[in-house]
Amino acid sequence: MATKANKEALAEKPDGTRVNYTSYDVAVRAGVSQSAVSRCFKEGAYASDEMRARVMKAAAELGYTPNAIARSLITRRSDLIAVLISNLTNLYYPEVLSELSRQFSLNGMRMLLFTLPGDTEVDRVLSQIWEYQVGGVIAAAAHILPRHVEEFERRRVPLVLYNRTMKDKAVSAVVCDQVDGARTLVSRLAAAGHKRFAIIDGPAESVVAQERTRGACERIAELKLAKPVIVRGNYDYESGAVGMREIVRQMGRAPDAVICGNDVMAIGCVDAARHELGLEVPRKLSVAGFDGIEPANWMSYQLTTLRQPVQEMARAATELLTSMINNPGAGPEKRSFSAQLIEGATARLAPRSV
Amino acid sequence: MATKANKEALAEKPDGTRVNYTSYDVAVRAGVSQSAVSRCFKEGAYASDEMRARVMKAAAELGYTPNAIARSLITRRSDLIAVLISNLTNLYYPEVLSELSRQFSLNGMRMLLFTLPGDTEVDRVLSQIWEYQVGGVIAAAAHILPRHVEEFERRRVPLVLYNRTMKDKAVSAVVCDQVDGARTLVSRLAAAGHKRFAIIDGPAESVVAQERTRGACERIAELKLAKPVIVRGNYDYESGAVGMREIVRQMGRAPDAVICGNDVMAIGCVDAARHELGLEVPRKLSVAGFDGIEPANWMSYQLTTLRQPVQEMARAATELLTSMINNPGAGPEKRSFSAQLIEGATARLAPRSV
DNA sequence: TTGTACGCGTTATCAT
DNA sequence: ATGATAACGCGTACAA
Numbered sequence: 001m002a003t004k005a006n007k008e009a010l011a012e013k014p015d016g017t018r019v020n021y022t023s024y025d026v027a028v029r030a031g032v033s034q035s036a037v038s039r040c041f042k043e044g045a046y047a048s049d050e051m052r053a054r055v056m057k058a059a060a061e062l063g064y065t066p067n068a069i070a071r072s073l074i075t076r077r078s079d080l081i082a083v084l085i086s087n088l089t090n091l092y093y094p095e096v097l098s099e100l101s102r103q104f105s106l107n108g109m110r111m112l113l114f115t116l117p118g119d120t121e122v123d124r125v126l127s128q129i130w131e132y133q134v135g136g137v138i139a140a141a142a143h144i145l146p147r148h149v150e151e152f153e154r155r156r157v158p159l160v161l162y163n164r165t166m167k168d169k170a171v172s173a174v175v176c177d178q179v180d181g182a183r184t185l186v187s188r189l190a191a192a193g194h195k196r197f198a199i200i201d202g203p204a205e206s207v208v209a210q211e212r213t214r215g216a217c218e219r220i221a222e223l224k225l226a227k228p229v230i231v232r233g234n235y236d237y238e239s240g241a242v243g244m245r246e247i248v249r250q251m252g253r254a255p256d257a258v259i260c261g262n263d264v265m266a267i268g269c270v271d272a273a274r275h276e277l278g279l280e281v282p283r284k285l286s287v288a289g290f291d292g293i294e295p296a297n298w299m300s301y302q303l304t305t306l307r308q309p310v311q312e313m314a315r316a317a318t319e320l321l322t323s324m325i326n327n328p329g330a331g332p333e334k335r336s337f338s339a340q341l342i343e344g345a346t347a348r349l350a351p352r353s354v
Numbered sequence: 355m356a357t358k359a360n361k362e363a364l365a366e367k368p369d370g371t372r373v374n375y376t377s378y379d380v381a382v383r384a385g386v387s388q389s390a391v392s393r394c395f396k397e398g399a400y401a402s403d404e405m406r407a408r409v410m411k412a413a414a415e416l417g418y419t420p421n422a423i424a425r426s427l428i429t430r431r432s433d434l435i436a437v438l439i440s441n442l443t444n445l446y447y448p449e450v451l452s453e454l455s456r457q458f459s460l461n462g463m464r465m466l467l468f469t470l471p472g473d474t475e476v477d478r479v480l481s482q483i484w485e486y487q488v489g490g491v492i493a494a495a496a497h498i499l500p501r502h503v504e505e506f507e508r509r510r511v512p513l514v515l516y517n518r519t520m521k522d523k524a525v526s527a528v529v530c531d532q533v534d535g536a537r538t539l540v541s542r543l544a545a546a547g548h549k550r551f552a553i554i555d556g557p558a559e560s561v562v563a564q565e566r567t568r569g570a571c572e573r574i575a576e577l578k579l580a581k582p583v584i585v586r587g588n589y590d591y592e593s594g595a596v597g598m599r600e601i602v603r604q605m606g607r608a609p610d611a612v613i614c615g616n617d618v619m620a621i622g623c624v625d626a627a628r629h630e631l632g633l634e635v636p637r638k639l640s641v642a643g644f645d646g647i648e649p650a651n652w653m654s655y656q657l658t659t660l661r662q663p664v665q666e667m668a669r670a671a672t673e674l675l676t677s678m679i680n681n682p683g684a685g686p687e688k689r690s691f692s693a694q695l696i697e698g699a700t701a702r703l704a705p706r707s708v
Numbered sequence: 709t710t711g712t713a714c715g716c717g718t719t720a721t722c723a724t
Numbered sequence: 725a726t727g728a729t730a731a732c733g734c735g736t737a738c739a740a
Contacts, residue, residue: 020509022733033711037736046709063508068485069432070733073423073716083467088452089648098442101469110482113437113467115455128464131422154417155374235653248539271653294443298591299625300654376717386725392719400725424717427732 021062030058041066050072072133080114080134081321082309084125086141090235091264092291092308096140096162099314107322109135119143119205136321138162142205158324160317163222163308164207170332172324178208178290181306181339182215185259185288188341190223191350194256194286197228200243200269202235202261209235209261212290216259229255233265240268240278248277257347261320263289263296270301270346286347290339304344309337377414384412389480395420426487434488436466438479439701440495444589445618445647446662450494450516453668461490461676469643473497484509490675492516496559512678514671518561524686526678528671532562532644535660535693536569539642542695544577545704548610548640550706551582554597554623556589556615563615566644570613583609587619594622595630602631608639611701617643617650617659624655624700640701644693658698661705665692 019150023037030037032051040055047055058064072078081104085093089185097113104111112134114125122143129137137152140162146169152159161173184346186197197220200207213230214288220228232247233239240260248254254277259265266289273279273287281287289296316335343349384391386405393401394409394432412418426432429653435458439447451467459519467490468479478499483491491506494516500523505514515527540551551574556563567584574582585600587593593599595612602608614620622641627633627641635641636658643650646661670689678684697703 003466023735024733034733035712035735036710039710042735047562048709051710063505065481065484067425067427067487067733069427069487070716071735073427073733074422074735076716078423088455091448091648093446094442094448097467098469101442101467102471105469105471110486111467113451113455113465115452117459127419132464133421142420237648241653248738255711262403267652271373275653278571285620294591295649298621299595299629378717388717389719389728390726392717393726396719402725405726421717424732425719427717427734428719430732 010123012278021064023064023066025062026055026059026064029062030054073225078133078135079109079242080112080132081109082114082129082132082134082137084114084116084137084139084141084144086116086143088115090262091295092141092262095293095310096314099311100318103315107318109322116141116143116238122148126151130157135222135325136160138317138321139164142203142207156328158321158328160321160324161276162313162317165334172320172332172334174313174320174335174337176308176313176337176339178211178339179215179218181290181341182259183219184341185306186219186223187218187222188349188352189257189286189288189347190220190225192286192348193350194348195225196251196255196257198251198255198258199228199230200233200245200247200258200265201230202233202265204232206235206261212259212261215349233261235262235265237264237268237271240265241272242268244269244272245276254279257286257288260287260289263291263303265271265289266303266305266346267295267301270303281346282348288344288347292340292342296342296344302345303342304347304349305342306339308339313337358662375418377418377420378516379412379416380409380418380652383416384408385554388633396602411657432487432489433463434466434486435463436468436483436486436488436491438468438470438491438493438495438498440497440595442469444616445552445649446616446645447494449647449664450668453615453665454492454672457669457672461672463676470495470497473533475509476502482506484511489679490514490672492675493518496557496561510682512675512682514675516667516671517574519688526686526688528667528674528689528691530662530667530691530693532693533569533572535644535695536566536613538695539571539660540573542706543640543642543701543704544574544579546640546702547704548702549579550605550609550611551579552581552601552605552612553584554587554594554601554612554614555584556587556619558586560589560615566613566615576606579651582613587615589616589619591618591622591625595626596622597625598623599630608633611640611642614643617647617657619643620657620659621649621655624657635700636702642698642701646696650696650698656699657696658701658703659696660693661696662693667691 024034027034027037037055038053039047136158138160149171165173201213229247229250231243233243258269260269266287270281270287273281273285279285289303289305292305296303296305381391382387391409394406490512492514503525519527555567583601583604585597587597612623614623620641624635624641627635627639633639638666643657643659646659650657650659
């Protein structure tokens with residue numbers, strides 16, 4: 001047949017070398033049908049040992065690899081997962097990404113990575129995602145709006161939010177309880193005698209930052225302490241240092257404790273206090289952060305922080321997503337984790353109670 | 355026709371909602387042929403304004419998105435790029451990855467991310483890559499062997515190595531001249547009076563580490579200085595601290611200068627010197643690192659380091675890869691960059707000469 | 709157990 | 725300018 005001849009010729013290059021063999025090429029070489037080859041590459045499909053051996057031998061000789069693109073066209077599902085991340089320069093995300101990658105790899109899924117530079121890019125990135133027929137998406141990025149979630153629902157693409165939730169919209173998510181962590185932190189600081197608090201908040205669009213600040217403020221109010229001075233930061237080192245200076249300016253003196261929206265800002269805050277303002281930490285000033293990134297452990301800091309169980313959270317996210325993929329009917333599910341207080345050496349804490 | 359009826363029914367779910375529309379659905383709604391729809395979504399293809407408008411309207415109403423899987427099956431090329439990275443926990447890589455992502459996104463390519471946990475995983479990961487018919491690969495990972503490169507050549511898949519090269523094998527790469535950087539560093543340190551050097555080397559399998567150490571040793575020998583004590587590290591903070599202690603143990607005293615295989619180890623080294631050994635840095639001991647990661651800038655360190663021009667390198671890597679994709683004939687090409695000495699505050703350097 | 713035939717959703721090649 | 729039709733490489737129902 002002409003068709004067969006064409007197919008055979010496909011792998012032939014002008015220079016005589018061959019490249020990109022298909023299951024058909026393998027079939028010809030093994031003297032079996034194409035569908036037999038297909039079956040041999042699928043676990044638990046009908047195939048005699050004799051044939052399987054012949055096919056595998058031919059495949060190995062040609063260096064044949066199944067074409068995942070063609071496969072997912074016919075099976076109507078791909079093992080592609082998209083991961084959306086805001087900015088990798090936030091030292092917290094590489095760890096998350098690394099764990100996600102490990103977990104997905106273990107589950108036989110491939111990861112399509114999208115980083116979101118700006119806020120308005122979401123629509124553009126989502127349309128790229130739809131094109132690739134991904135099996136699911138993990139979004140560890142800000143700027144995901146309810147209308148985006150609705151599009152996920154319409155398209156029946158499973159979505160798991162990482163460390164963010166959505167008001168008035170049921171959506172699967174893996175979160176760390178920021179409010180609770182912040183409350184615990186304030187309690188422990190207050191019990192140790194801190195009275196005047198200040199907060200270096202994260203960027204306005206970060207839900208995580210909002211929750212951390214809210215938790216701290218709530219608890220401070222409950223304890224009838226003075227309302228904290230709050231300055232805005234953007235999660236980076238410099239804004240932590242700037243924030244610290246601004247706090248001192250606004251208060252006319254140093255506060256007792258500064259709660260920072262993340263570890264990097266806390267480190268900037270500690271450095272500004274020590275190196276620029278001459279404030280001893282923690283003797284004169286307590287500083288605490290959130291996340292538990294690796295540099296927080298460094299001897300120069302030994303930051304007091306609320307560590308997120310990244311490994312467990314990443315695992316939960318992949319499990320949640322895979323279960324959503326396999327049970328398309330199931331409704332949204334939230335999994336919440338608690339932050340762990342790392343006592344560190346940048347804050348004076350009362351001994352653990354309760 | 356039965357076929358048409360089937361195709362129409364495809365987007366229909368049991369519950370009556372529709373999902374995953376195809377170009378055929380759009381065609382029916384716009385009252386044109388399927389191939390017309392296809393053309394409308396392709397730039398510069400024949401299509402009257404009138405029809406284009408009708409088709410786009412129908413597509414928008416349905417929320418149609420072209421299926422990239424099907425497209426790349428027929429065009430025999432995908433806009434997928436695979437990126438291989440050893441370990442994201444090395445603080446240097448997130449920046450690289452972030453830049454690569456930005457660049458690829460700008461060029462309309464999607465990024466498939468593979469992280470390599472171990473050394474023997476390479477083969478497994480590569481076979482996953484072949485399955486996805488990627489247009490090209492950027493490898494910023496150790497453990498890529500000549501036989502792997504040969505498979506890239508056989509399969510005609512463009513490969514660009516990031517910060518690694520291969521002996522006896524021509525392969526495209528973007529590198530930073532580590533040897534030259536290390537030599538400059540030693541020269542500047544020696545000119546400032548440092549005589550007894552020590553080196554905290556990176557892991558054995560890191561070519562980058564080998565070059566950094568080699569460059570330093572060469573220059574030290576040329577200057578007729580004592581052979582440096584060399585201890586092995588593994589790029590992480592702890593191994594920098596351990597390395598520093600080990601150096602002092604081996605030498606019976608502190609050296610004049612320690613050159614570390616990367617910034618994270620240098621930071622560990624500085625911390626161990628200051629906090630554990632009571633050595634003033636840089637008054638009693640000079641320490642320098644490589645990479646120029648963000649924490650190296652922090653006030654507590656202000657590390658003296660050789661910064662790699664990550665942005666330029668990432669850009670070069672994407673340019674190189676895209677040009678290889680577009681000119682399949684062209685041979686391998688190397689692009690080399692110079693590291694920039696950040697003078698910092700952890701080493702006493704002689705004023706710049708020559 | 710194996711082979712035949714068809715279709716996944718798209719682009720490319722023809723006619724018209 | 726537009727429409728029919730044939731691939732792309734694979735999985736799978738069905739026949740043998």
